[in-house]
Amino acid sequence: MRIIQKIIFIIIGSLITVFLSFAQNKRNVLTNSYTRKFVSESLCKNNSWINYPSYNDREAWKQFPEELRRKTIGEGEKYLAYEWPQITATMYLEFTRSGDRTAVDQPNSQRRRVLQALVMAELFEGEGRFLDDIINGVFLICEQTYWGSSAHFYMYGFDGQIANPIKTIPDIEDPIIDLVVGDMAADLSWIYYFFHEEFDKISPVISKRLKYELQKKVLDPFYERYDYWWITGWGEGNVNNWNPWCNYNMLTCILLMEEDQKKKENGIYKTMQSVDLFINSYPSDGGCDEGPSYWGVAAGKLFDYLDLLKTNTNGKINIFDNELIKEMGRYIYRVYISNGSYYINFADAPLQIKHEPSKIYRYGRSIKDLNLQEFGAFLMKNSNFGNTAIIGRIGETMEALFNSEGWDNINPKEPLISEFYFPDLDIAIGRDKADSTEGFYFAAKGGNNGEGHNHNDVGSFILYYNGEPVLIDVGVGTYTKETFSSDRYKIWTMQSTFHNVPLINGTPQSPGGKYKASNSVYKTSKSKTSFTTDISKAYPEEAKVQKWLRSYILDRNTGFSIRDNFLLTENLGDTELHFITSLNCTINSPGLIELKGENFALLMDYKSSQYEADIQIIPIDDPRLQRVLGEELSMIILKINQVKAGHYSISLKKE
Numbered sequence: 001m002r003i004i005q006k007i008i009f010i011i012i013g014s015l016i017t018v019f020l021s022f023a024q025n026k027r028n029v030l031t032n033s034y035t036r037k038f039v040s041e042s043l044c045k046n047n048s049w050i051n052y053p054s055y056n057d058r059e060a061w062k063q064f065p066e067e068l069r070r071k072t073i074g075e076g077e078k079y080l081a082y083e084w085p086q087i088t089a090t091m092y093l094e095f096t097r098s099g100d101r102t103a104v105d106q107p108n109s110q111r112r113r114v115l116q117a118l119v120m121a122e123l124f125e126g127e128g129r130f131l132d133d134i135i136n137g138v139f140l141i142c143e144q145t146y147w148g149s150s151a152h153f154y155m156y157g158f159d160g161q162i163a164n165p166i167k168t169i170p171d172i173e174d175p176i177i178d179l180v181v182g183d184m185a186a187d188l189s190w191i192y193y194f195f196h197e198e199f200d201k202i203s204p205v206i207s208k209r210l211k212y213e214l215q216k217k218v219l220d221p222f223y224e225r226y227d228y229w230w231i232t233g234w235g236e237g238n239v240n241n242w243n244p245w246c247n248y249n250m251l252t253c254i255l256l257m258e259e260d261q262k263k264k265e266n267g268i269y270k271t272m273q274s275v276d277l278f279i280n281s282y283p284s285d286g287g288c289d290e291g292p293s294y295w296g297v298a299a300g301k302l303f304d305y306l307d308l309l310k311t312n313t314n315g316k317i318n319i320f321d322n323e324l325i326k327e328m329g330r331y332i333y334r335v336y337i338s339n340g341s342y343y344i345n346f347a348d349a350p351l352q353i354k355h356e357p358s359k360i361y362r363y364g365r366s367i368k369d370l371n372l373q374e375f376g377a378f379l380m381k382n383s384n385f386g387n388t389a390i391i392g393r394i395g396e397t398m399e400a401l402f403n404s405e406g407w408d409n410i411n412p413k414e415p416l417i418s419e420f421y422f423p424d425l426d427i428a429i430g431r432d433k434a435d436s437t438e439g440f441y442f443a444a445k446g447g448n449n450g451e452g453h454n455h456n457d458v459g460s461f462i463l464y465y466n467g468e469p470v471l472i473d474v475g476v477g478t479y480t481k482e483t484f485s486s487d488r489y490k491i492w493t494m495q496s497t498f499h500n501v502p503l504i505n506g507t508p509q510s511p512g513g514k515y516k517a518s519n520s521v522y523k524t525s526k527s528k529t530s531f532t533t534d535i536s537k538a539y540p541e542e543a544k545v546q547k548w549l550r551s552y553i554l555d556r557n558t559g560f561s562i563r564d565n566f567l568l569t570e571n572l573g574d575t576e577l578h579f580i581t582s583l584n585c586t587i588n589s590p591g592l593i594e595l596k597g598e599n600f601a602l603l604m605d606y607k608s609s610q611y612e613a614d615i616q617i618i619p620i621d622d623p624r625l626q627r628v629l630g631e632e633l634s635m636i637i638l639k640i641n642q643v644k645a646g647h648y649s650i651s652l653k654k655e
Contacts, residue, residue: 026280029319030272039272040265042313047193047256049312052398055194058126064386064401069124071389076121076130079114084140092169095150099481104150108180111141112187117391119191131198135206138191141184142213146170151481152178155228175221177228179242182249183393185218189256190394214257222250223267231274233281240452241290241298243278247271248305252395255312268309275305279324286327287425290452291347292335296355299328303363304396326367332360333375333415334422334429337441338467340382340414344427344443346460348453348476351469351628356392357383358400361407374413380404381412419529421522428522430529430554437467440560440652444552446520446533450513456489456496458509458517459535459550463560463652468597470652471500471579474633477622493625498580498618498635501535501550502564506574507543515539529554544569559653568644577611577650579604579636580618582629587613593636594655601655604636610648611638 034042053060062069085107094103115137122130141147155176156167167174177185192210199206226232230242251271258264279302288295306325310318319325332355335344341352361376380386385407390397418434421427426446432439444461453476463471474493476483482491489511492498496509509515520533532551539545549565568575583595590608593615594601606613618633620626640646 027324028276029279029322029324030276030317031269033319034272034317036265036269039269039313039317042316043265043268044312044314049255049314050193051311052402055123055126055198061124061126064124067387068389071387072124072391073121075117075389075391076119076125079118080130080133082114082118082133082136084114084137085110087144089169092150092153095153095481096168101149101151101479101481105180108147108149108184111137112184113391115141115191116187116394116397119187119194119394120389120391120397123194128198131195131202134191134195135199135202138188138206138210141188142209145172146175146181147184147217148176148178148181151479151484152176152180175217177218177221177246177250179245181218182246182253185214186249186252187394188214189253190398193256211257214253218250218253219258219263219267222254222270223263231270233277237277238281239274239277240281241294241301244275244299244302244305245297247275248301248308251305251308255308271305272309275302278302282324282328283422283424284324284327285422285424286324286329286331287422287427288328288331288452289347289425289447291349292332292343292345293349293353294347294453295332296359299331300355300359300363303329303359303366304399307362307366307399308395320366326369329363329367329372330369331422333372334417334420335427335443336375336415337443337464338414338416338437340379342464342467342469344429344462345473345475346427346443346445346457347451347455349473350475350624351472355379356396356400357385358404358407359396361404361410362399365406370410371413371415373407373410375415377407377410378412378414380407419524421524421531423522426517426520426533428529428531428552430524430531430552432554432556437464439557440465440554441467442552442554442560444531444533446517446535448513448516449509449511449538450515454511455494455499456509456511456515456538457499457501458496458515458538459533459548460496460499460501461552461562462500465597465602465654466600468600469582470595470597470602471581472633473500474498474580474629475625478624496538497578500579501538502548502566503574503576503578504539504543504545504548505568505570505572507539509535509538510540527556529556544572559651561649561651563647563649565647566645571640571642571644573642574639576637576639579638581634581636583634585615585634585636587615595652602652603655604650604652606638606650607648610641610646612641613638 087104087107091103094100118130118134153167196207230246233239254264254267288298290298337343341354343353345351357376357379361373361380364372364376390400416435418431420429429443431441441464442461447458449456449458462473477493488494497503515538517533517535518537523530530553532549535550536545536548545568547567551563553561581595583597585593585595588594591606593604614637616635618635620629620632
């Protein structure tokens with residue numbers, strides 16, 4: 001059976017050549033620029049590329065501010081004599097039985113967080129006080145059959161002869177590499193690098209076991225297999241954030257653990273071939289259709305990968321001067337709104353997002369973009385960088401600690417841009433005043449309903465006033481079995497009904513790339529920014545809509561308006577506009593709705609002869625949503641009178 005499996009893997013492996021030959025017509029920025037031979041000649045020898053102090057370089061670890069050292073050690077002290085959470089077979093089964101992935105994900109995440117805290121505490125203190133607990137964590141994890149998520153068992157492919165039904169518990173003879181496995185492997189590789197000599201003083205079995213598990217669970221499967229979709233993509237080599245994320249982890253593991261030079265070189269070049277697919281898949285405007293929340297593990301993780309590749313080759317492999325790589329970095333400040341955490345949260349993104357500040361600064365430094373550097377410096381200053389414990393993925397923590405030099409010489413500045421348009425992503429942005437949160441800010445999208453981490457939201461928009469949310473995108477709740485399945489659009493947060501778009505003849509938008517906006521037009525001037533798009537094709541035939549031009553107009557220092565120019569083949573009496581808000585809202589009188597924030601009040605003005613208004617409460621019971629949205633939201637409903645065509649307008653102004 002294993003022989004047959006190897007034959008299948010060889011056949012599948014040959015497909016990467018097909019993928020790559022197809023991609024030759026695309027960018028292939030890495031492999032068109034650097035040959036396998038060049039990589040071999042450019043790699044640093046052994047670990048000479050690592051510019052972090054070793055564990056035994058105690059003077060270097062004492063150079064940090066005392067407050068940072070004290071807090072980091074304090075985080076580790078919470079887990080002295082720690083009782084590590086167990087992961088049982090039935091916890092894996094829970095995903096199949098109920099759709100609950102947290103049964104495994106939570107203890108997995110907790111184990112990693114604890115181990116990261118212990119490692120950083122020991123590195124800063126250096127007295128051996130945390131070593132026993134680190135060893136306990138390492139040994140426990142080594143004995144774990146599979147380090148990944150139960151939600152990713154779909155990656156089990158062939159059993160050697162036929163397509164395998166989805167397995168419900170891990171198979172030790174068929175290791176798979178998902179995001180979580182990769183994250184654990186990268187952390188364990190750094191733990192081996194920093195502590196293997198200390199482990200050997202206690203028992204050489206510890207380091208030996210750690211190397212064995214990394215080889216069997218991660219390195220060998222990566223070298224041998226090409227059927228992981230994140231390596232070769234699907235369709236025409238399409239990939240998503242898994243690609244740079246997993247390849248960064250693999251690159252880390254290969255560089256730190258692989259002793260066979262030929263395997264190391266082949267493995268590194270394989271990651272380059274794979275990452276080219278991700279770069280190929282990106283639009284020229286640098287827009288992340290997976291949303292700003294995923295930017296950190298999409299373009300942001302690509303940065304980590306490229307930076308590590310550059311470091312390990314003494315700068316000989318360096319594509320940070322590529323314009324697309326620059327645009328991918330600039331995306332994150334272009335979709336920033338206010339408050340250090342509000343971004344344009346289309347797709348699977350929460351209302352508030354916390355990005356790693358140092359990564360944004362270092363990305364800006366690498367592409368020589370001052371706006372991005374200033375944004376990173378702003379976030380670093382707000383997070384009290386340098387005086388607060390940094391606990392997270394070990395490799396990224398090292399970069400933040402040791403390679404963020406110069407940030408405090410950069411002027412910290414919020415990127416409060418006045419307007420922008422992503423032509424490929426089809427997202428428009430308008431702000432009342434550049435470099436100020438005062439007044440209105442809006443973002444609207446066209447696009448399609450087949451985007452990464454898609455919600456059915458073609459034509460939707462968000463509106464802020466004085467930097468605070470007014471009309472919102474609800475975001476995404478806790479991930480479950482349904483989130484990434486055929487039942488995705490049974491989840492209410494994914495449906496167009498709960499976005500700021502029309503419900504046409506009782507019919508919401510449909511999922512899929514063919515349901516899309518058309519004829520988008522973006523215009524901007526000193527006094528006005530507008531965006532218009534036809535959203536009629538985002539609805540199925542039963543919506544009976546021929547045209548629905550949705551327009552958003554920001555008249556600077558005056559107000560914001562929404563205009564609909566529509567044509568229906570029939571009006572069945574249940575066509576209505578929906579607006580989601582977290583503010584208190586009341587119908588003051590026919591034609592006037594008040595939306596009240598903490599320090600402002602707005603009036604939504606509409607013609608009562610055209611609409612019948614109602615306000616419905618949306619209870620929130622998902623804990624992930626509750627953390628940022630509270631217990632309930634309101635949906636403003638404006639029901640259109642029974643006409644088949646119209647040109648209607650709604651305005652919002654300060655009360």
